[in-house]
Amino acid sequence: MPRRRDWHELPEEVRRQIEQRTGAVHAAYSVPTGASCDLAAVVDTDSGRVFCKGGAAEGPAAWLYRNEARVNPWLPDVAPRLRWTVEAEGWLILGFEYVAGRHPGLAPGSPDLTAVADLLATQSRLLTPSPPVQVQRFADRWQGLIAPNLIDGETLLHTDMTPRNFLVGDRLWLVDWSSPACGAAWIDTALMLVRLIRASHPPVEAEAWAAQIPAWGHASDEALHAFADGLVCLWERKQRSAPGPHHGPLIDAARRWRDHRVSRNGR
Template sequence: MTANPVAGDLAGLSPSAVSLRGSWDDLPATVVAAIESHVGPVERVEPARDGYSSHVAATVSSGRCRVFVKGLRTDHPAAVAQGCEVSVNPFVVPLGPRLLWRVEADGWDVLGFEHLEGRRAEYRAGSGDLPLVAGAMTELGSVAGRKAPVPRAEQRWAPYLTGPAQERMVRGDSLLHTDWHHTNMLVTPGGQVRLVDWATATRGAAWIDPACWVVWLVYAGNTPHTAERCASLVPAWGAAEPAVLDAFAEVLARYWRYVAEHHPNRMTGELRDASERWAAYRRSPGPVRP
């Protein structure tokens, strides 16, 4: 199968899916100067521990502020994700960090976001973070994102949908995050979950986000049944017909199979396996649904 990735699609990343990340020193002096026009002279750069889909990602401190900076070279196919983050930002604040500025110079596209204090969410079974993430997902479901200029679900997953019925199945006007990796969920000291990395924001049926979350939960070690119990904390999940979830589990299995085949590494292989375990669970005769 040949796929043409749309904006923010993981399949558009590097062959290893880990090799994009460089260092602050990769930025031309002209770009650093443009950044410093917004933040003042940079005094400290703390590279991000997580993620791989930006050439530069770091918390930058100056004498007057701290900001989170992420950037890509404009000649890389994944650079279109920068535009997606810019477009969706007005719709997701304060659930996501506020975009403060954008620098486009010397072959680079760099975004500066408000710095958020928080830790990565824990997805293991029984974690107290799971209902917090479900709460954030529910809150996102109430965001009026009908006019958000992001890809639609039938575009996003087009290579993995089997026909018009499945295209209709995923259509909707809910604003979706879709990348529910635990490192994109920051638990603040006050116990709130803030969502970062909106590069794969999508508009579609509201149940898609909890369905995408199921794969990440299985990847984290949960059984499909336990993962679905977590997803059931999100009202949109209960609004989906079982047959629709059955079909979308197969769509995600095809998607992650493609990613693992074309961008092989341990993470993509384990996500492929997690998606296939969920799809097999949905196919099993008479599973007990949460």
């Protein structure tokens, strides 16, 4: 993850162009965790509070910022609106509608679980078929991990179901659409299901939670078994190439789901 920059470290021209869009900046508060970007800050301006994120316009994460800027106009109101972009002095900064909130709890008995299921149901319904925006096909992203026909589809997916990307405020929001893809409508639910297992849900209860989301009913047993196996392979590969403390619990959760699928199917 790049070193997080403070507002005052932006080039003067970048700050000037932002202020042309927002009015004077009165205060800026760096966000120390979350998105893998050079700058993440809440900024108080004449026109209200804005969330700014971004980094080097030609840096290794620039494609993520451009993904998010491209897809945002097509998203339903589960996502904060992109208000403006500034590209100057080698920087690319995105300015979003500011939403306040906490991250949802995913542990068994959490009152947030219903809202998460409702959001995923709404999102898959409104984004099927995918709007006409260019994104990667999920089957291409998972090439070599699973038969493409099992995960192909026409739904615009978020694909990064970490609880850090959900904010519970006046309602539930889903942020950071930097890794969108087009694929089967049930994929985001499957990715969240594994997060529930990590949060101590038994796999059978996590699947029961997923069953309340209509798109889940369109996933075949064959597809779910192959997806669980592919997810284990993917996260094991990530752990080998870029070890991180969060990978171990995710691998364990994916393995528990895969083993449940194998046991259930007698395979």
